[in-house]
Amino acid sequence: MTIAVSCESCGMPLAGAEDHALADASIPYCNYCAPDGKLPAAQERLERFTQWTMRQEGLDYAAAREKAVAYMKTMPAWKDAF
Helix, strand or coil, X not given: CCCCCECCCCXXXXXXXXXXXXXXXXXXXXXXXXXXXXXXXHHHHHHHHHHHHXXXXXXXXXXXXXXXXXXXXXXXXXXXXX
8 A cells, every 4th residue: 555645845746755855755845845855934935835826827916825825724834834
């Protein structure tokens, strides 16, 4: 039985060590959220999520930010940040 693992910051599937930050399977974050192995500050990550949501969904800044905050609250890494 394979246990599905996902980034605790953004939810991206982590299929193999190469998907984890620093290609280290013990790090619970993807290489996009924590390229140096550590998560950035919550506000910095929120801004990146907001910008990504604007590009992906065509939302204005305020709507994208609201959606990003709501999503981040569901992720283990950020559940207490907002």
